[in-house]
Amino acid sequence: MTDKIPVSIITGFLGAGKTTLVNHILTGNHGKKIAIIENEFGEVGVDDGLVVETKEEIFEMNNGCICCTVRGDLIRILGKLMKRKDKFDAILIETTGLADPAPVAQTFFVDDEIKEQMLLDAIITVVDCKHVGQHLDEEKPEGVENESVEQVAFADKILLNKTDLVSEEEKMALIGKIRGINAYCEIIETNHSKVDLDKILGVKAFDLGRVMEKEPEFLDVDGEHQHDNSVTSVGMEVEGEADMGKLNSWLSTLLREKGVDIFRSKGILAISGSEDKYVFQGVHMLMGMGSSAEGLGRPWKPEEKRVNKLVFIGRNLNREELNAGFKACLV
Ligand SMILES: Nc1nc2c(ncn2[C@@H]2O[C@H](COP(=O)(O)OP(=O)(O)OP(=O)(O)O)[C@@H](O)[C@H]2O)c(=O)[nH]1
Numbered sequence: 001m002t003d004k005i006p007v008s009i010i011t012g013f014l015g016a017g018k019t020t021l022v023n024h025i026l027t028g029n030h031g032k033k034i035a036i037i038e039n040e041f042g043e044v045g046v047d048d049g050l051v052v053e054t055k056e057e058i059f060e061m062n063n064g065c066i067c068c069t070v071r072g073d074l075i076r077i078l079g080k081l082m083k084r085k086d087k088f089d090a091i092l093i094e095t096t097g098l099a100d101p102a103p104v105a106q107t108f109f110v111d112d113e114i115k116e117q118m119l120l121d122a123i124i125t126v127v128d129c130k131h132v133g134q135h136l137d138e139e140k141p142e143g144v145e146n147e148s149v150e151q152v153a154f155a156d157k158i159l160l161n162k163t164d165l166v167s168e169e170e171k172m173a174l175i176g177k178i179r180g181i182n183a184y185c186e187i188i189e190t191n192h193s194k195v196d197l198d199k200i201l202g203v204k205a206f207d208l209g210r211v212m213e214k215e216p217e218f219l220d221v222d223g224e225h226q227h228d229n230s231v232t233s234v235g236m237e238v239e240g241e242a243d244m245g246k247l248n249s250w251l252s253t254l255l256r257e258k259g260v261d262i263f264r265s266k267g268i269l270a271i272s273g274s275e276d277k278y279v280f281q282g283v284h285m286l287m288g289m290g291s292s293a294e295g296l297g298r299p300w301k302p303e304e305k306r307v308n309k310l311v312f313i314g315r316n317l318n319r320e321e322l323n324a325g326f327k328a329c330l331v
Helices: 018-026 071-083 101-110 112-117 132-137 147-153 168-181 208-214 244-258 319-327
Strands: 005-011 034-039 057-061 090-094 118-128 157-161 186-189 232-239 262-270 277-283 286-291 307-314
Touching: 005 018, 005 101, 018 034, 018 090, 018 118, 018 157, 034 071, 057 071, 071 090, 071 101, 071 112, 101 112, 101 118, 101 147, 101 208, 112 118, 118 147, 132 147, 132 168, 147 168, 157 168, 168 186, 232 319, 244 262, 244 277, 244 286, 244 319, 307 319
Parallel strands: 005 090, 005 118, 034 057, 034 090, 118 157, 157 186
Antiparallel strands: 232 307, 262 277, 262 307, 277 286
16 A cells, blocks of 8 residues: 555644745755645635745635635545645645634545545644734634634644744743643744744644544534634735835724734735835734745736735725725825
C-alpha cells in the first residue's frame, strides 16, 4: 500500500495570519508538492490575489462556508486530488476565519475513500495575540458557536502569532487562557506566521481518540452547528482608480470609529498615478497598505481591468455608507 497523503487544516479567526502562513509554506524550502484548498468568507474574494504565485495548485471555494454549505465541494475536490495522488505530497486546507474546524476534520474519518487515501496530519490554528482575547471571551446566544473557541479547542498546533503586537504580560495571560481551552496542543510563538515547517507539516499530531474524549459526537455526521449570524460581510467590486490621500483618510477614520465592529477588512486596489496593484489589510483598528512593488500580491497584468475589490467583515455593517465612502475616494 502506498502512503496516505497528509492533510493539514489551517484555521484561526479572521485576520490571524492564515494566508501569511500559507505563503510562508509555499515559499519554504521543503521540496514538497502541495495542493492548497482555500475557503474565504465574504461576498467578494480577495485572497486569490494575496497568495504568492507558485507552481502549486490552488483550489478556491468561495461560495459558502467550508464547515457547512460547501462541504460537498470539499469532498469533490479531495476526490479529484485522489485521482492524481502521485502529483502531490501534501494537501493544505485554509478555512475561513469563521469556520468550525471540527466538521472539516470529520471529513477525513467518515468518507471511506478519503479515509483510505488521506491522513489528517494536524489542525493548525493561527492566533492573533492582539485580538483573539476579545473573541474568545465573547458570550454567544444559546446554541450559537463561538468559532474562535472551537478553533483553539481543536488545535493540534497553535501558532501564537503577532507576538510583536503585545507585551510579555499580555502574551502570558493569553497562553493561560488558551491552556484553559486546550491543555494539550503545542504552542509555537511566531511573528508573521514564520515557523519551522518541520514543526507543523508531516507531524501526525491529530489524535482522534483525544478528540472523541472531548467531543463524543465528533463523528456524528448529522450533527448541526449554528454560526453567529450577526457577523456578515459587505463586498464591492468597483472599476476605476482611487486617490491615495482620500482613501487613506477614509479608511483610517472608518476603522478608528468602527473598528470594534469591523473585525476584518481587505482590498485589492488600483491607485491613480501608479502602475502597481495595492493591497489593503485591516484587522479591527489596525490597518496597513502595501503594493505589488513591495512584493505584496501580484502586479496588474497588462490586459487586466483595474477593478478595486474590497471586503468588510463584522457586525452592524452599513452597506450604503461603505459603498459611498469608497466611491468618494475615486478620481
Ligand atoms: N504585526 C503583525 N502583523 C501580522 C503578523 N502576521 C500577519 N500579519 C498581518 O495581519 C494581516 C492579516 O493576515 P492574513 O494572513 O491575511 O490573515 P488571515 O488569517 O489569512 O485573514 P482572513 O483569511 O481574512 O481571515 C496582514 O496584514 C498580515 O500582514 C504578525 O505576526 N505581526
